[in-house]
Amino acid sequence: MAVDGFRVLAEYLASAKRALKPLRTREAEDSRPYAVRPLEGALVRKVEGGAWRFAPVAVDGSTRKLAGPHFSAYVVGVAVYGLGEKAVDFIPGGLGRRFLALRAPREVLMQVERDGRLDFLVVKRSDGAYLDEDCDCTDEDIFDEVRVSAESEALIRVAERGGGGLAVVDGPIYFDHWAKTHLLKIRMTAVERLRGAGFAAVGVVKRVDKSQKLCKREALDAFSVEVDRRYCNDAYVVSIAAPKSGIYLMGPFRLTYVGRDIRYYAFPDKVFWYVSVYGSVFRVEMLYDDFRRLGGEAEEVAAWLAWTVTSRWIPYVIDVVDAHARRLTANLLIALRHAVKSRDIPLTYDSELEFFDALRDHVGV
Amino acid sequence: MSGFELKQRVEAIRQKVEERGLGEVLGRVSPGEVASVGADERRVVIDVDFDTYLRVGARIGEYLGVATILGSVMLGRVVEVRRRHVAHIAHIQTLYATVEDLEGLKTPAQIVLEPLTECPIDALDCEPTPVYTPVDPLSVVFRPSPEFIAKMLGLPREGILLGRLYAGGFELSVEVRLPERAMYQHVLVVGTTGAGKTVLLKNMALSAIYTVRNATVLALDLQGDYLLTVLPPEAPGVYQPLDQITVLMPVTRHLIDRHRENIQRIATRNLGKEYTLLDVTDERETAELVGRALAELFVEETYPGAKILDAETKTEDKRLVEVVAKVDAGGRVFTLRLLPWAMRFREVYPEIPRFFPFFSERVSMLFRRLLEKLAGKDLQDIDAVMKMVESEAAEDNKRGSVWKELRLHKSQVDNFVRGMNMIYETGLFDVSYAVAENKSQRVFAAFREPDYMELEGLVAVDLREFREAPSVASAVVYRVLSRLFEARDEELARGAAPSPTFIFIDEAHYYFPQAGAREDFNKEVVETVVNKLTRLGRVRKMGVVFATHSPADLNDLVIQLTNTKIAMRSEPKVLERVDMAEYAGELAYAQSGVAVAKSFIYRSHAVAFKTLPPQTRHRGV
Numbered sequence: 010m011a012v013d014g015f016r017v018l019a020e021y022l023a024s025a026k027r028a029l030k031p032l033r034t035r036e037a038e039d040s041r042p043y044a045v046r047p048l049e050g051a052l053v054r055k056v057e058g059g060a061w062r063f064a065p066v067a068v069d070g071s072t073r074k075l076a077g078p079h080f081s082a083y084v085v086g087v088a089v090y091g092l093g094e095k096a097v098d099f100i101p102g103g104l105g106r107r108f109l110a111l112r113a114p115r116e117v118l119m120q121v122e123r124d125g126r127l128d129f130l131v132v133k134r135s136d137g138a139y140l141d142e143d144c145d146c147t148d149e150d151i152f153d154e155v156r157v158s159a160e161s162e163a164l165i166r167v168a169e170r171g172g173g174g175l176a177v178v179d180g181p182i183y184f185d186h187w188a189k190t191h192l193l194k195i196r197m198t199a200v201e202r203l204r205g206a207g208f209a210a211v212g213v214v215k216r217v218d219k220s221q222k223l224c225k226r227e228a229l230d231a232f233s234v235e236v237d238r239r240y241c242n243d244a245y246v247v248s249i250a251a252p253k254s255g256i257y258l259m260g261p262f263r264l265t266y267v268g269r270d271i272r273y274y275a276f277p278d279k280v281f282w283y284v285s286v287y288g289s290v291f292r293v294e295m296l297y298d299d300f301r302r303l304g305g306e307a308e309e310v311a312a313w314l315a316w317t318v319t320s321r322w323i324p325y326v327i328d329v330v331d332a333h334a335r336r337l338t339a340n341l342l343i344a345l346r347h348a349v350k351s352r353d354i355p356l357t358y359d360s361e362l363e364f365f366d367a368l369r370d371h372v373g374v
Numbered sequence: 375m376s377g378f379e380l381k382q383r384v385e386a387i388r389q390k391v392e393e394r395g396l397g398e399v400l401g402r403v404s405p406g407e408v409a410s411v412g413a414d415e416r417r418v419v420i421d422v423d424f425d426t427y428l429r430v431g432a433r434i435g436e437y438l439g440v441a442t443i444l445g446s447v448m449l450g451r452v453v454e455v456r457r458r459h460v461a462h463i464a465h466i467q468t469l470y471a472t473v474e475d476l477e478g479l480k481t482p483a484q485i486v487l488e489p490l491t492e493c494p495i496d497a498l499d500c501e502p503t504p505v506y507t508p509v510d511p512l513s514v515v516f517r518p519s520p521e522f523i524a525k526m527l528g529l530p531r532e533g534i535l536l537g538r539l540y541a542g543g544f545e546l547s548v549e550v551r552l553p554e555r556a557m558y559q560h561v562l563v564v565g566t567t568g569a570g571k572t573v574l575l576k577n578m579a580l581s582a583i584y585t586v587r588n589a590t591v592l593a594l595d596l597q598g599d600y601l602l603t604v605l606p607p608e609a610p611g612v613y614q615p616l617d618q619i620t621v622l623m624p625v626t627r628h629l630i631d632r633h634r635e636n637i638q639r640i641a642t643r644n645l646g647k648e649y650t651l652l653d654v655t656d657e658r659e660t661a662e663l664v665g666r667a668l669a670e671l672f673v674e675e676t677y678p679g680a681k682i683l684d685a686e687t688k689t690e691d692k693r694l695v696e697v698v699a700k701v702d703a704g705g706r707v708f709t710l711r712l713l714p715w716a717m718r719f720r721e722v723y724p725e726i727p728r729f730f731p732f733f734s735e736r737v738s739m740l741f742r743r744l745l746e747k748l749a750g751k752d753l754q755d756i757d758a759v760m761k762m763v764e765s766e767a768a769e770d771n772k773r774g775s776v777w778k779e780l781r782l783h784k785s786q787v788d789n790f791v792r793g794m795n796m797i798y799e800t801g802l803f804d805v806s807y808a809v810a811e812n813k814s815q816r817v818f819a820a821f822r823e824p825d826y827m828e829l830e831g832l833v834a835v836d837l838r839e840f841r842e843a844p845s846v847a848s849a850v851v852y853r854v855l856s857r858l859f860e861a862r863d864e865e866l867a868r869g870a871a872p873s874p875t876f877i878f879i880d881e882a883h884y885y886f887p888q889a890g891a892r893e894d895f896n897k898e899v900v901e902t903v904v905n906k907l908t909r910l911g912r913v914r915k916m917g918v919v920f921a922t923h924s925p926a927d928l929n930d931l932v933i934q935l936t937n938t939k940i941a942m943r944s945e946p947k948v949l950e951r952v953d954m955a956e957y958a959g960e961l962a963y964a965q966s967g968v969a970v971a972k973s974f975i976y977r978s979h980a981v982a983f984k985t986l987p988p989q990t991r992h993r994g995v
Contacts, residue, residue: 013377061474096480332464
């Protein structure tokens, strides 16, 4: 009934007369101090292939934005692969309902908040503040509000199914951003539920050009590479350390947040590997506790994810959920745009570009 | 209409489907595809979730129902089933690993349905129409009950039982019948050896006896199949075996010669110890004794181990008419009415060119005159006639010969003489059993043709004697069919309603070959018989069921004049010959007993069915 809901929403948006001021852009990555050290046996290992060993559950969220002068709609879709009766489950869908954050003038937000037909909307941050014209936030913050909640909801559904195994998440297992401790708490609650149900959570991080975990002295020494650490990122280190041809696993490394603040205890230790597939790089990470629990199997998980890489240079299960999540948000955005356009509500040029991008994903090209 | 109201409406439709017992709900019309109902294309795609798909499967050819949002309920046939792995849906290709991801199989099955007929969901007693109303995505899809399928296909409720509806590789509990009126427009059954033609024909014959009042079923029985319809099958069937069978047994001179000693032995035994057949001087009594002996020999050969409990023999004009015997075959007691069949040359010679297809057209026209000129007053029996023919043939150049007088070309003389020799060799004329060697003491048991008016129930023409002699078999068949036609014609002429007569002709190409297929066959004779039976038979309530494994060898007229075609397992070229090439996919590798009936009588034009198991004893079982 999303189409119905979009029609109702568009009626409210048509009444918004006040233009929203632009949001600030996202701050630089707020990485906490951490230490990275190679674990015993850490090296560059060639992945030779092997059998199709694992049948993990995989979770990924996709985001798209549709905006005009008087509103911004942040559409989030989450796909879960391998959960149960169907190959792929979704939010919105069988796993959950709230998928759209709305930034608009306060009076509009208050109106839609009261409308029972719009129960899929998020109009406030998790700290209770409205996403109105005065919102002290970035686009990413708003997306994170919906995305982290939806993904965590999905992870809890995985935990509820039980049975144990692997739960592969597209992205890091948790954010290391101080300002979003509340989101970290939501995510870590879900991860703990997963672990309680016998699952090991595994993160696959595709965007690593801003990450500098391998730029630590201990990591560079492990690979015996010399890099000017002022101009360093993980992709660069991997490109130097791994041969150009073939699939390579680099790790494991243990990451520990260091500091005296008690809040550091919220960030449990992680173990990660970098994967180089003919020069294309992604990171596989898991909690240190899961790494210990899985023993030698942990690295096999990373190797298997590397071996199943697809034509888009990402592991198979991540590609499956990513493709489904993107198609889902594409469909939602197309439907939302149709509802908004039918009320003659103006859109930004970027939103029109986003619409064409959604059309491409919709038809699968 | 709000989304909520729409949801309520669809839910109400789903409830109606379940409450009215239309069938089990399986899924929805796919929202991701165009559901098209138009003049050029009728195609509805259905999504069935993986668990339902695993549980109930999906099969090409099966029937599904659709209850639409506009309030129609439709029946459709599955024409395609699509299965896709999630990797295909997401356009994913692994670079190195071979995908063995079983989770990816849990995608909905997509079933493509061709809508056939529809009715309003609130008026299910309607006469189904072709599909005129649109099918909306998310319409409710269900697996229909047998009653719903029968109703929506408009299957006839009465008529000859062909079998049970066959869809998606399964037999459904829906009877497929061919109405009596369609039988009079004639039926052609094609199928390769072992496809189940004979079982179908025998079951149809049985059904005709049980369902059509006063029906006479005449079966041309080259292999002895119909003779077993009085015996029970391995497992009980829908129909009981017949309690009575009439067997029309051509008695040839060869048959008499072969069984001479046996006839004498049996007749003597039946007379008691004190007398032999030689002691009997009365021709009527001789005919009765020989008739009884023939009946015993027939039972011995046809129903091994069976015995005759008692028998009554009927003669007329000192000639054997019939033997009616109570037969016990392993506890199964039935009545056998045996009609020994032979012809007297003197009585039938003018008609011979009409049922012996050996003579050219010119010779056929002159045949009667030729014979009468040749034999004159001596036209008593075939032996005398043959002497005259041979004598005349030996002097064919003599001035004043019959050939010269009638201005016959040498090839026509040859045709006539050759034809007469063939007729003679058949041994079908002037057949009798002579008891004594001494001519002065000879007593004859003679045979005749039956009264075709008195044939009733199942009548098997026992042609086993002619398995290797198609020409003779054809001559017998043409004669019997012509006489039967004349009997029905007479009924019609008298103003009486003709009794329904169904003629079952297995291996029809044997009797009705394609023009030119056999060099000695006059196609005019063949086609005259076919024309008479089919075109003129209709109003005389005569229906013919032809069957063949080789329609290429079958006369074109049979194919043209049969309005119902039933195809069983066949090669595509065979199906093409009977204009059923579109069913090659279903029939090329079909199981035995599976058939498609194509007839004007069916709303859907064609119906697939599976024959019932043999309803009586069957040779192949």
